[in-house]
Amino acid sequence: MNQQPGSRTPGNPYGVTTNKFWNFIPAAGEKPPELLLYGAISSQQSWWEDRVTPQQFNAELAAIGEVPEIIVRINSGGGDVFAANAIFTRLKDCSAKITVKIDGWAASAATIIAMAGDSIKIARNGVFMIHDPAMTVYDTFKAEDFLKMADELKVIKQSIVNTYAMKTCRKPEDIEQLMSEETWWTGETAVENGFCDELMFEESSTVVENASKIVVNSVPIDVSMFKTLPKQLLNSPHNPGSLINSATNPINKPQKEKEEPEMAEPTNTITTVDALKAAYPDLVATIQNEAAATERARIKGIEDLANGNYAAIAKDAKFDNPISAQEMAVKIIAEQNKAGGSYIADRAADADTSGANGVTGAAAGAAGDDGKDVFNAAIDKLFPETK
Numbered sequence: 001m002n003q004q005p006g007s008r009t010p011g012n013p014y015g016v017t018t019n020k021f022w023n024f025i026p027a028a029g030e031k032p033p034e035l036l037l038y039g040a041i042s043s044q045q046s047w048w049e050d051r052v053t054p055q056q057f058n059a060e061l062a063a064i065g066e067v068p069e070i071i072v073r074i075n076s077g078g079g080d081v082f083a084a085n086a087i088f089t090r091l092k093d094c095s096a097k098i099t100v101k102i103d104g105w106a107a108s109a110a111t112i113i114a115m116a117g118d119s120i121k122i123a124r125n126g127v128f129m130i131h132d133p134a135m136t137v138y139d140t141f142k143a144e145d146f147l148k149m150a151d152e153l154k155v156i157k158q159s160i161v162n163t164y165a166m167k168t169c170r171k172p173e174d175i176e177q178l179m180s181e182e183t184w185w186t187g188e189t190a191v192e193n194g195f196c197d198e199l200m201f202e203e204s205s206t207v208v209e210n211a212s213k214i215v216v217n218s219v220p221i222d223v224s225m226f227k228t229l230p231k232q233l234l235n236s237p238h239n240p241g242s243l244i245n246s247a248t249n250p251i252n253k254p255q256k257e258k259e260e261p262e263m264a265e266p267t268n269t270i271t272t273v274d275a276l277k278a279a280y281p282d283l284v285a286t287i288q289n290e291a292a293a294t295e296r297a298r299i300k301g302i303e304d305l306a307n308g309n310y311a312a313i314a315k316d317a318k319f320d321n322p323i324s325a326q327e328m329a330v331k332i333i334a335e336q337n338k339a340g341g342s343y344i345a346d347r348a349a350d351a352d353t354s355g356a357n358g359v360t361g362a363a364a365g366a367a368g369d370d371g372k373d374v375f376n377a378a379i380d381k382l383f384p385e386t387k
Contacts, residue, residue, distance in 0.1 A: 020053075021079070022087075024060045032069040032099075035061075037087075041079030041109050054086055061090060069097040072117065078108025081133055081156060088163065091116035101200060102126050102187070111195070112160060115167045120196045128190035130164070130175075131182035133157055140301045140325050143333050168194035301325030310335065 021041055025034040064070065072091065078084075091098050091113070100117030107129040114120055114128075122128060133156045135149055157179065164175045190196040270276050277284045299318055302325050306314040310332055317328040 020056070021083075022057065022060075024064065026064070027067060032071055033064050033067055034071040034073055035091075036073050037110065037113060038073070038075045041076055041083050041087075041113070053083075057087065058090060061094070064096075067096050069099060070094065072098060072100045072113070074100060074102050074106045074110055074114055075104040076107070076110035077105060078110050081109045081112065081160070084109035084112040085159065085163075087113050088116045102128065102196070105129075112163055114196075115163050117197075119198070120167075121198050121200045122187035122190055122196045124187045124199045126187035126190075126200075128185045128187065128195055129183065130179050130195075132179050133160065137326060140304055141329070143329060146326070146329075164195070170194060298322075298324060302328055305329055305332070 021037070021039060023036040023038075025036065027033040070091075097119075098117050100114050100120045102114060102120070102122040103126070104123065105127045106114050106122070107127065108131060111128060111130055133153055135153055137149070141149075157176070161172050161175045161179070164170070165172050168175070185193060185195070187196065187199055191199060270279055302314055302317050305325050305328060313328060313331050313335060317323050317325075317331070
């Protein structure tokens with residue numbers, strides 16, 4: 001979000017920014033108004049249940065007025081699918097022509113908003129990615145709860161498939177497969193596959209900071225949740241459709257009039273835990289406290305789920321082979337199923353051992369050839385009197 005604290009935008013006279021991840025730029029001369037979606041599509045309040053944040057977006061969009069065109073500029077790794085769906089619907093309902101320009105990345109939920117464009121343009125070196133929706137679980141749940149969550153994810157995926165299908169005219173089953181495989185495209189291949197309409201003659205500048213975060217056109221994008229990020233998208237100068245890692249690409253470095261001697265490697269490199277504690281005591285304390293709180297929550301979740309039962313499973317889950325409460329719930333269900341099967345097998349074995357399976361039926365009070373009551377004789381056989 002490119003908005004400074006305290007600034008005001010059309011339809012937002014009080015400068016409320018708590019839940020904003022967008023920014024409207026009014027028209028200037030012949031330049032149409034723009035909607036900037038740079039960074040994560042998320043807010044502190046859910047767009048599914050919240051009313052304040054969607055109303056704020058709608059008010060700012062309405063404040064633009066009747067205009068022939070709105071430019072939507074995207075450089076985002078995705079985020080809240082409900083927010084993305086809401087923005088998609090509002091843009092599709094708008095009378096103005098919607099021109100989407102993907103300046104760097106459009107991944108995950110950001111691609112849903114992109115589908116609102118009457119025209120979708122992407123930089124040749126841009127990135128477009130679609131995948132299955134996912135749900136983060138923090139609390140303790142029963143098996144029925146997980147089944148319900150799975151059904152919800154299926155509905156969400158189908159809604160996304162319908163959105164892509166309207167734009168691309170591809171078969172839903174083809175789109176479902178592409179999402180399941182977590183498909184990555186450069187700008188060029190996104191156009192070839194029908195998810196974008198044309199290329200823009202711009203280049204994306206990408207810096208790889210670490211294994212879980214990259215910076216695209218100065219916008220940090222968290223890629224830790226993605227499973228199949230192709231490395232050639234980040235640093236492959238031989239691939240004309242790839243992004244170049246500007247952190248190592250000498251072409252992107254400013255030319256110096258005079259070569260300067262290279263700086264020597266620092267000699268105070270931290271290589272031990274004690275050295276890290278001495279250099280950054282507050283940071284280490286914060287990490288330790290957060291780790292302890294996370295572990296306490298995990299142990300409590302396991303104990304609440306076990307509720308005094310399944311001691312062996314709980315001990316294994318807590319200490320021997322640490323797992324989450326959710327993973328332990330699956331083990332408990334498997335144990336319950338196993339116990340149920342053993343009970344039925346034991347009953348069958350008892351019946352064979354006792355001879356009950358060999359007892360034939362007879363009418364009440366019927367007597368055998370020797371004059372004895374057959375029914376009472378069978379009972380005596382099963383439960384002989386002890387002296």
